[in-house]
């Protein structure tokens with residue numbers, strides 16, 4: 001995701017200037033995924049973890065029989081195993097793909113604990129990384145705040161300038177920022193980990209069109225949650241959602257050229273290239289792999305609880 005080495009070299013290309021300052025729009029509900037609906041909306045990927053986590057992703061029937069996923073009328077749970085000694089995780093990729101769209105994630109709980117690396121993100125099925133990627137929720141080892149990221153390799157030398165909430169400009173050129181990509185840290189500490197969960201979670205929303213990509217976050221207790229988003233309305237108007245936590249405008253590059261239609265992916269890995277590498281710095285005990293191997297009970301709170309995922313087009 002964010003920390004892989006750059007494997008690509010492309011020729012420098014100046015993109016046509018985009019139209020900046022374009023407003024959002026009205027979108028209509030296209031997919032309303034609640035409870036059991038997650039089983040038909042997502043494909044389970046029993047793959048080996050490309051980020052080298054201490055996990056074994058399982059297929060849907062295994063996840064059901066081991067209760068690693070669990071659906072009720074208003075809730076969908078996805079967790080890592082916390083009873084046996086080798087960690088297993090879940091990876092789900094939605095079968096549908098979207099270009100211009102708004103995705104709303106109503107999340108009650110996200111995986112927490114040392115070694116956890118939860119992610120909600122979007123990418124295409126093939127041609128990665130050329131097909132682009134947007135990380136909406138991502139973090140490791142309970143370290144708040146959440147970061148929304150467009151990985152640098154999507155942009156290569158294009159030097160997209162992202163305006164982070166008025167806090168100044170970030171240069172997404174990999175050569176300018178030592179491969180950290182185009183990331184924006186959220187101001188709200190309760191956007192990730194235990195403080196997110198203690199607050200009853202909240203809503204993440206991402207709007208993508210050819211002019212910009214925006215990501216918003218509202219904690220459950222926020223007084224300014226847009227009512228269309230909160231109520232899962234048939235239509236939403238992003239113009240009324242206020243300042244996003246992350247805003248990646250199309251100032252120098254043509255987003256349509258760099259982002260294919262994307263699937264939504266929800267997964268949880270343990271340790272691996274990011275959570276494992278910064279494990280000690282996060283104030284976690286022992287080593288990440290040993291901790292996972294020997295402390296299954298510590299992963300009881302390593303689960304997602306989704307009230308809904310809604311996609312508007």
Ligand SMILES: *[C@@H]1O[C@H](CO)[C@@H](O)[C@H](O)[C@H]1NC(C)=O
Nearest residue numbers: 050051091117118119267269
């Ligand atoms: C999740 O799964 C994808 C494969 O679909 C993988 O590339 C990614 O590294 C996994 N881990 C996280 C934390 O997203």
Ligand SMILES: *[C@@H]1O[C@H](CO)[C@@H](O)[C@H](O)[C@H]1NC(C)=O
Nearest residue numbers: 066067068069070077079303
């Ligand atoms: C399965 O998981 C759900 C959600 O965490 C829980 O409520 C339920 O009791 C579990 N069922 C079993 C058989 O453990």
